[in-house]
Structure formats: structure tokens, C-alpha cells
Amino acid sequence: MRRRPRSQVRGILRLPLLLLIWGVFALAMWIPAVHALAVDDHKTSQSFFYAGLCGLTVITFVALSVANRVPRYGMPGQLMTLLATFVFLPLYLAVPLQDALRNTSYLNAYFDMVSALTTTGADIFDGPGRLPQSVHLWRALVAWLGGLFMWIAASAVLAPLSLGGFEVTARAEPGRSDSSLRDSHRPDPRRKLILVTRALAPVYLGLTLALALLLVLCGDSGLVAICHAMSIMATSGISPIGGIGATQAGLAGEMIMFLFLLFALSRLTFSSDTVAVGYSRLDKDPEFRTGLLIIIGVPVLLFLRHWIAALEVNASDDLAMALASFWGALFTITSFLTTNGFESAYWLSAQEWSGLETPGMILLGLAVMGGGVATTAGGVKLLRVYALYLNGLREMERLVLPSSVSGEGRGNRRLQSNGAFVAWIFFMLFALSLTLICVALSAFGIPFEQAMILAVAGLSTTGPLIEAAGQVPIELGLMAAPAKLILCFAMVLGRLETLAIIALLSPNLWRS
Template sequence: MQKLSRLPLFVLVLGFAGAMMMIPAAHAAASGLGDIAANFLFSGILLIVLTALLAIAASGMATPGPHGFSVLATMLGVFGVLPLALGIPLAMSLPDTGLFNAWWEMVSCVTTTGATLYAADMLAPPLHLWRSLVGWMGGLFILVSAVSILAPLKVGGFEILSSPYGRNERFQPLPESAGGRRQAPAHLVDPTRIATPSARSISAFMQVGPYYAGLTLVLWVVLLLAGDPGLIALSRAMGTLSTSGISPVAGAVGGHSGIIGELTVFLFLMLALSRRFWPGGNQLKASDSLWTDPEIRLGAGVVVLVAAILFARHFFATIEQATQGADITTGIVISFQNAAVATWGGLFNALSFLTTTGWNSVDWQGARNWSGLESPGLLLAGLAIMGGGVATTAGGVKLLRVYALGRQSQRELERIVHASSISGGGRMDRRIRGEGAYLAFIFFMLFAISIAMTVLLVSIRQIEFETAVMLSVSALTNTGPLANTIALSPSFESSAGIASNPWEGWSGLAALPKTVLAGAMIVGRLETLAILALFSPEFWRR
């Protein structure tokens, strides 16, 4: 373990990706797809050999220190360069797609965006499994890097709760007695104190990995028992925990498993609302109690509010129409049944898009028809922009930043009414309203500028404005299925091969818009503040 901690983090991730290629290779061999199995086997061996060579070359180098530029550049390399290696078996299995389209597909997967260039029924099952695995690995990397990389640098959402004085002000430990027990080493108590990024990442992986894999296995088994086929259940499980929304089939989540499968997925999606559900989330606890956690309360409130709006939109009008019929009792019962269906569809889709997963409920279409919602794209885009919890697999602006802006707005309104009032709530609440709201506002403005710049660059080609906006928001919020919520104008300027699906709005784009959108996925995943930190002179000092 000590030898691994001295290797560059990118080398460790490359070796892990090569080892994971053996899973689709075994699946393809068991399915009788020898050519695809050979592609994954040879690609995996190639990456493992390359990892060994890089490890030997790096063994004589000095141990890397906690340099900000290096670790952020590593994350940028994982999201931008590693997909080239991940796309090799996909490009070999689809000879007419090209390495560029394979790289784009892997960028979408590893950033947990879930957008795809291909039709679901045109890809072989091992390729679907590989897409799901890459999205699953991307979610795991985000959970690990949030604690091991972003937390020490105070970016990625950790800046909201971090002390501006460089010390922990939340808890003041009591002085130790002369005969007290010996304290454990600092690196065992707090993995962020370990010097090398690789050591911190390995420590965080040992904490998060078992929970992440175990929850995926539990969800897979439950979906299998609910009626989903094996590959679909596994892809749904991995897509839920990573919030990638990658699935081997098109359609709603409950297409096979019904309401039981959707309810189970709904419960597991709640893990993307707060980091405190995962190990290593102590630095992001804005409250000591789970029930008073601002992210959980805000997320639950938004989900319930959206469902309530859909419920109340036409409920009373429907009741009035039902009572005018001959059989009043039957009409009221049917109205309540439709209302229950619409409420569940609204609840599931609200949480799905709030966590940037992007899956639809089997009752979502019924909810739209019953409530009279003609264009849901704007509503779902707003949920995706808000995003899930900080340091989770969800994308978007993040709930904690929205909460900080809301608390600051509330405080300003209080000062208008009571100009001499003194804010309360404790040290943490005051920090959220003060420095936290200031940083959240900066991030929100940068996010809005990123959307405008992405739309502008995508619109250089002749693409309709609505299509450019929806594709840009989908990429920056890492919610690929969001583009399917409206009817996009198809583009036929390019092709990803015979398996491509230009009607989805992605595969038919030219090389320039595709490159811009891939960059937007990376920016949305790494976040704008972290990318701007790469250009800071402080991070360039050796």
C-alpha cells in the first residue's frame, strides 16, 4: 500500500480502468461475442502493461507533495485524457464510429452525464455494460476525489463551510490529561492530512468503495427480484448510485420492475442529496442533526413542491368535472387515482432530475397529461441546474449553494424590516449567510456565464437556439437525458456510425459542437472554481 501511495494518482486510475475491462470481456465471452471479448481483453492488458511501465518509470521520482496544480490537473486528465484509453475497445468494436466519437462517449460516461451518441438497440450488451461501468467508476472517482483532492484545496463546495481563518472553529477539543491514552496518528484520524494525493485517495477509496459497491449490489438484487432482466437491473443500479442515468434500454425505470423498482431507485437516489450519507462527509456537515441538514431539507422541499404543483394544477378542476357526471362516486374515485399517479410521477421525476440522473417514471407521462404540463423541459432543466448535494455524484449548482443564497436573501429581507437586528443561528449559519453566500453567488454567476459561452460556441454551427440551450444545459449539469425532454431539431452534419442516433440531438452534430459539449461536461463535473484555480499563480509555485 505504501508503494502504491507513491505512484501518481493518474497511473492508479489507469490501472484500475484496465482491470475493470476484464468484466465486459468476460461477459462478451459468456455471450458468445468473441470479437468484442478479444477487444476488451487486449485493451485491458494494454492498459495494465502501460500502468506497470509508468509505475516503474515513476518509482525513481521524488514523492509528490500536496501541490494544488498537480492534483487538479490529475482530475482534468481523468475526465479529459483517460476517456481516450477507455474508448479503445468501443472504437474497436464499432469500426465505423472512430476514436473521436468513442472518446466523446466515454467523456459523457466518466463525467456521469449519460448522454449517448448511439441508439440503445444498436449496441451489443457488453458495450452497454462497459458504458455503465465507466459511469459507475466516474461516480466512485468523484466521491473519492471530493474528500482526497477537493477538500484540502477548499473547492468543489467545501469552500462554503470552510473557515476563512484556516482552522476548525466548530469544535474545540478539551486539553489532554497527563495520563491520557495515546492518540492515533493524524493520517488515521483524518485522511486529508496525508501528504500525497495518491495516499489520500487510497484511504478515501478504502472508506467509500465498500459502501459504494455494496449498495450497488443490494440495489441490483432488489431490481432483479422486482422483475428487471440481469443487465438492465445492473445498469439501473450502477446508474442510480453514480447518477449517470445510463441504461441499455430506452424508456421508464419501471418498465419491467413496476412501482417496486421505481420506489427502490427513488430511495437510493436520496444518497445524492447530501454527502453525510457517505463516509468522509464530516467536513460538509452544516448541522449536527440529520433532520436539520440544509441540503436534505431543501432537496425534500423542492421535490415535494414540484409534486404538489403538478397535483394542484388540475385537481380541483378534475373533481368539478367528475362531480357533474351521472355517477359522482365513481368519478371522484377515478380522479383520486389519477391524482395519485400524477403525484408519484412528479415525485420520482423531480428527485431524478434534481440529482441529475435524468430517469423518467412510468407515470410521468400520465402526470403530464393529467396536470396539463405541455413543456416539461424548462421545469426539469431548472431542477437539474439546482443539482444535488455537494461532494456527491450529482451535478449542477448544488443544493448547499442554493441554500446559502436563500439564507442571505432571507437575512437581507429581515434587515429591511428590522434594520438594527442581529443575526443568530450560530457560527456556522452566519458563515453560510456571509462568506458562503458570497462564494455561492460567484459560482452561480460563473455557471451562468458558462451556459452562455457554451450556447454561443455551439451556435457557431447552424443549430436552433432551443436545441443549443438544452444541449448546453444538459452538458454543464451532467444530465444527459435532459436533452430528451423536448423535441430537439436533429442534425445530420456528422455521424457516429451505423449505430448512431441523430434524432437524439447529439450524434448528428459536427466535430466542433461535440468538442464544445464534451468540454462543457468536464467543466460541469470539475466545476468552474476548480478550473479557475488552475490559472491561479499560487498553484503554479513549486
């Protein structure tokens, strides 16, 4: 009798991975259902409750039909599951959202769920006041689960396949020296996935709850605190009040969120499961050090521009204004570098102090660079940027001393010998994808500047760029249906990255 629950759990874990993910999100629908019931929003509660119940019913029938099959699990199949999750799961997630709102199209609901699941956070609805509180909770929860999904997939799926940024590392597959992550005869992808989930899920949940509690202590309401905490950890930028400018937590809340944003700079801030070669110390990690250099360097340049620029600025030279502008730049730069997209309440002061009329270009550049490999951040990733930086230094050295031998490898054992070449290939693929998406959006009547912002926001999974980067915020709800689908494709491509899509088309991967 004691072994029966374990056998049932093992039977559930043998089900197809996509079915298990579907079940997790079906159960998650009851969280906004309970919240809506608590705030006397019975229509919204019914929408999420019955959608979750129907989903679990379908999952049960499918599970019974495949219960006697012995599944074959492999890395290509799990990579295909990642793609199917981001493309097809939002079809189900959009059902309760559309039913709860009753005044939006199914395509808009699907777009919003793709945006949330990929942690992009692009807001297609007109302002936060249009959505019920429970819907705000649902959007933040979907993004939070999407962030957890990428935390787990990075170590269990992308790293063994040398994808997602691991293609530039010296040895991509993690845990080869750890017997707990491999079988004695051959690797078991499903076992590795389970072990990684058990190790990372409590950390992800604990950090989120700790941040939410700190925000509540700073003065935020429970809903705002938990939504902002989930958005920070998932780097989705989803807010029930339209951003952190109107939050009650104030400066103290921004400082706390700033500290938790640092988790998106490097995976070493919360786990060392993907470290196979090189340093496992955070102070020696090239990603974290590169991120800190950008976070400190860009605000300092904006701060000094107050005195060195020829433009006239409308700001006083008092100390309080100077500190407020510096903090506004520091937080906002960090937020967009990690592809979160929250703007500090003092960001406007930073713009006035520096006299910068086009801050959108800086934000676009930061989002393209992105955060750390195997985190919830999007973009090109800091490790690839660092590899290209080292290659640039080496090429300049060879211009002066053509016969010199590089000694950079001794201090950068985390990068493989051709890491810069692979990083350059990815950067070219990213630029090509950006160009094609811009052309496709322009074909449906979107101006070039807006098409560029939309393409960067989708590929870097930084939805708040749509409102922050341009002179005039882009209204997503007014776009044509094909343009919305193109942007959905861009968000999925930005989340999985181009190399993963190309890998799925490779016959060698499936033969192996």
C-alpha cells in the same frame, strides 16, 4: 517474506495517481470482456480483452521507468490529475468501444466515454438496440467508476482546497480533528487519498450490489439490474433498455430506485467525512432538507394544477390516475434534481394530469440546482442554493429593519459568514459559462433552444435532458465535430466546476 507483499503494495501506491487510475480502468475492461464471452459475442470480448491487456502492458513499462523516482504529491497536482483524467483518459477508454461497434467514428466513441466518465450519460448512439449488451455494461461501468472517483476526490482533494461547494462552508477541510486523516507534522495528500478510498469504496460497492439485488428480486434481468443500479449510484442515467419505462421491475423497482436516489441529496446520507463544523445529523442537514422540500413541493404544485389551471387536460379524475400522476412527478422530479435523468413510467400521466405542455423548463431548472455537495450529482448544488436563500431572507429583513442584526448564523453553523457571496460568484460563473457555451454551439448552426438544452445538460451533467427537455429529441450523432468537442468541454467543466479550473490557473495555489 511476510513484509514483501506490503512493500509491493506500497510501491504500487507510490506511482503517479493518473497511472493508478488508468490501471483501474484497464482492469475494468476485462469485466465486459468476460460478459461478452459468456453471451458468445467473441468480437466484443476480444476488443475489450486486448485493449485492457495493452493498457496494462503500457502501464507496467511506465511504472518500471518511474519506479526509482521519489514523487512529490501535493493538492495542486492531484487537482491537475482530476482534470487530466476527464480529458485524456477517455482517449484510451474509447478504443475498445469503437473497435467493438465498428460502425462509429472515434470522435463519437470519445464523446460517449467523456459523457460516461463525467456521469453525464448523454447518449450519442441511436437507441439501445444498436449496442451489444457488453457495451451497455461498459458504459454503465465507466460511469459508475467515475461516480466513485468523485466520491473520493471530493473528500481527499476538493474539500482541502475549498472547491466543489466547500467554499461556502464554515471550514472546508474535513477531518482536522481526526488524527487518522492527517500527519503529525504536515498533511500527506496521498495518505489521505488512500484512507478515503478504503473507507468509501466498500460503501459505494455495497450500496450498488444491494440495489441490483433488490431490482433482480423485483423482476429485472441481471444486466438491466446491475446497469440501473450503477446508473442510480453514479447519477448517470445510462440504461441498456433506453430508460426505466420498459423495465420489468415495475412500480416496486421505481420505489426502490427512488430511495437510493436520496443518496445524491447530501453526503451525510452515506458518510460524515466532510463534516468539520455544523450538524452531522441528517435531519439537521440544510442540503437534505432543501432537497426534500423541492421533491415534495414541485410534485404537489403539479398535482394541484389539475384543478387550478385554466388549461383543459385529457385525464380522468379517478383516484388511480391521480396517484399514478403524483408518483410519476415525484420520481421524475427527484431523478432530475439529482441529475440522474431517469423518467418514471408514469411521467406521461403526470403531464396529462397537470396539463403542462412545457415540462422541459421545470426539468432544466431542477438540473441546474443539482444535488448535494461531494456527491455524484452535478449542477449548482443545493448548499449554494440554500446559502443564496438565506441571504435573500436577510436582505428582505434589512429592507424592513435596516438596523437589525441577523440571528440566522446560530442555526446554520455549516455556512461561513461570506458563504452567500461566494455562492453568488459561482452562480455568476455558471451563468457566464452557460452563455459562452450556448454562443459557441450556436456558431455551428445549432438553434438557440437546442443550444440552451445542450449547455445545461453538459454543465449540470444531466445527459437525459437532451431527449426530455425539448419538443423534439436532439440527435447528437448529427452534430458537427466542433460542436461535439464543445459539449465535451462543457461536461468536463460541469464535473470539475469553474472554480476548480480557475484555481489551477492561480500561481498562489502552486506556490503553496
